[in-house]
Amino acid sequence: MKLLQERTAKQTLGESLIIQTAVRLMVPFIQLFGLYVIVHGHYSPGGGFQGGVILGASFVALALAFDQQLCMRLMSERVNGVLGNLGALIFTGTALLCALFGGLFLDYSALDALIPLGPIEWRSFGIFIVEVGVGLAVMSIMVSLFWDLGSNGGMDEGL
Amino acid sequence: MEQLLALIIAKYNYWLYVILMMIGFYAMIGKRNLVKKLIGMNIFQTAIILLFVSAGVKHGAKIPILDKYAVLKDGVDVASVVNPLPHVLMLTAIVVSVSVTGVALAIMLRIYREYGTLEEDEILEKLGK
Amino acid sequence: MKTLALLATLITGAILLYGTMDFPAWGDPQAPASVHLSPHYIENAVAETHVPNLVTAVLGDYRGYDTMFETVVIYCAGLAVISVLRRKKA
DSSP states (O other): OHHHHHHHHHOSSSOOHHHHHHHHHHHHHHHHHHHHHHHGGGTSSOOHHHHHHHHHHHHHHHHHHSOHHHHHHHSOHHHHHHHHHHHHHHHHHHHHHHHHTTSOTTOGGGGGGTSOSOHHHHHHHHHHHHHHHHHHHHHHHHHHHHHHHHHTTOOSSOO | OHHHHHHHHHHHHHHHHHHHHHHHHHHHHHOOBHHHHHHHHHHHHHHHHHHHHHTTOBTTOBOSBOOHHHHHHHOOOGGGBOOOHHHHHHHHHHHHHHHHHHHHHHHHHHHHHHHSOOBHHHHHHHHHO | OHHHHHHHHHHHHHHHHHHGGGSOOTBOTTOGGGTSSHHHHHHHHHHHHOOSBHHHHIIIIITHHHHHHHHHHHHHHHHHHHHHHOOOOO
16 A cells, blocks of 8 residues: 555656556446447447547546556557447448348348248348447547547657 | 527527527637637537437437336337437537547647747748748 | 628528428428328338337338448547548657
């Protein structure tokens, strides 16, 4: 405890010990809540955009309380870029797959030829897949915008 | 007098949002600092979003999240559910607003790096020289 | 300059307030916004997609094109900020 207090008293970036401990305890629960909001878009208010912003806000809280270098070590730039591109690709890939299987461009019931579940159930499942893609893309862009704007392009020190 | 009161009760939400829109509009054209202009644009966009969402409300209606098994058995009364279409369109508008704010802040950081100031008339002097 | 901006704002506000005289009353179920297409969405969305949340059903299925291009918009905003701001460490 004494070591922790001395270390946070000496650092130049980052907040005090109370804020750092509170953020470190809260970030897993914020991410779990963000995943809950994405997945429960069918039954309660929420969906892809809202859950993606909550997930991105958890990483922004981590970068504000600690150093931005620690946040970039926990979630590297490469993983962030891959997740963002994967999210946009899931949406367009699903839409294109529906067209390849005989329906219109975003007609989810044409995917019934792949795995037979019934055309109405495939519409509900297609909406779910598309929401996951949107959530990943929005999370990646929120984190990337904060890193760029907060460090004025250099990505070394943060706010 | 009663006609005036009936008019106010029927339309006061539109008047409030038009006043908020005009506050944002004055900030966009009347202030000289670039960050204040950007905040004015944000206020303008928020007022437009609220105007659209409030135009689809029905008196005494519930939110557009229904009970699946009750609706599959009985059907749904249209006048008891709020219009879901403005909500959908305004989700897109909110995301566009965030994107425009992000890109505008990035451009402002570059302007500050080049000219050293964020006041509009000083930048115009340095450009004109 | 500021008086000119104030005058322009007041004139625009007066014109807009005069334009709201034609709007339907707040909370009217027979307003034109709620009469043409949205009764079709309210009545048929749960039966056709088995999703109880009407906003998600309209956003993901009936208006899927808008959502796809909106994802592209926010992706391009991230790309634009990266390309404008990044610089190599000197």
